[in-house]
Amino acid sequence: MYEYGDIPLNAASVISRVNMAKERAGRFEPVDIIGVTKTVDTERIKVLMSCGIQKLGENRVQELMGKYDALPGAEWHLIGQLQTNKVKYIIDKVCLIHSVDSEKLAEEISKRALKINKIQDILLEINIGNEDTKSGIDPGDAISFSEKLAAYEGIRLTGIMCVAPFVENPENNRALFRKMKQIFVDIADKNIDNVVMKHLSMGMTNDYEVAVEEGSNMVRIGTGFFGSRNHL
Numbered sequence: 767m768y769e770y771g772d773i774p775l776n777a778a779s780v781i782s783r784v785n786m787a788k789e790r791a792g793r794f795e796p797v798d799i800i801g802v803t804k805t806v807d808t809e810r811i812k813v814l815m816s817c818g819i820q821k822l823g824e825n826r827v828q829e830l831m832g833k834y835d836a837l838p839g840a841e842w843h844l845i846g847q848l849q850t851n852k853v854k855y856i857i858d859k860v861c862l863i864h865s866v867d868s869e870k871l872a873e874e875i876s877k878r879a880l881k882i883n884k885i886q887d888i889l890l891e892i893n894i895g896n897e898d899t900k901s902g903i904d905p906g907d908a909i910s911f912s913e914k915l916a917a918y919e920g921i922r923l924t925g926i927m928c929v930a931p932f933v934e935n936p937e938n939n940r941a942l943f944r945k946m947k948q949i950f951v952d953i954a955d956k957n958i959d960n961v962v963m964k965h966l967s968m969g970m971t972n973d974y975e976v977a978v979e980e981g982s983n984m985v986r987i988g989t990g991f992f993g994s995r996n997h998l
C-alpha cells in the first residue's frame with residue numbers, strides 16, 4: 767500500500783492520463799473514473815474523494831455496506847459478481863450495477879427496485895475474452911440478451927461492461943476493447959425500448975489508456991490510486 771500522500775499524486779496522474787488518451791483518440795465526451803475501493807479503508811477513500819473522485823466501485827456487497835455510512839457523498843457502483851440473495855441489501859444504495867449476466871439476476875433486481883419505486887440502471891457484463899474463469903455473457907448473445915433485459919420493469923439497461931483478460935502488454939487487449947465498442951454500437955443501433963446505451967465500462971489500472979482510446983467512457987481504477995492489494 768502507498769502512503770496517504772501518494773493518493774492525490776496518483777489521482778492527478780490517472781486523470782491526466784485519461785485526458786491524454788481522449789486527446790489521442792480525438793474524443794471530447796466525458797470519461798467517468800470509478801475509484802475501485804475493495805480492501806481499502808475509509809480514511810484512504812476519503813483522500814481519494816477529496817481529489818474529486820466521488821464515484822466508487824466495490825465488488826462485494828458486504829464491503830460496500832460496511833463503507834456506505836462512512837462515506838456520504840459517494841456514488842456507489844457494484845462492479846463484481848452479485849448473488850441474487852444479496853440484491854436486497856444494496857438496491858437502495860447503488861447508482862449502477864455493472865455485472866448483470868443472467869436473467870435470474872435481472873429479475874431479482876427488477877423486483878427489488880420496483881418495491882422501493884426505483885428504476886435501477888444496470889450494465890450487461892460481457893465475457894469479451896471468452897475466458898472460462900470469468901463471468902459475463904458470450905459476446906454473440908449480447909443483442910438478444912439486451913432485448914430480454916428490456917422487458918423487465920424496474921431496471922434500465924444503460925450500457926455494457928467487461929473485465930478484459932489480464933495481459934502484460936495492454937496493447938494485447940486493444941482488439942477486445944474495439945469489439946466491445948462495436949457491440950455497444952450494435953445494441954444502440956437496435957433502438958430497443960427501455961435500453962439507453964450510455965456507458966461503456968471497460969479499462970482497469972493496467973489497460974485503461976488503451977480502453978479509452980478505443981471508446982471506453984467509464985474506467986474502473988483500484989491499484990492505480992491505492993497501490994497493490996494484498997488479497998482479492
Ligand SMILES: *Cc1c(COP(=O)(O)O)cnc(C)c1O
Pocket residue numbers: 802804825845846929970971972986987988989990
Ligand atoms: C478490482 C477490480 C477493478 C480494478 O482493478 P485494478 O487493476 O486494481 O485497477 C476493476 N473492475 C473490477 C470488476 C474489479 O473487480
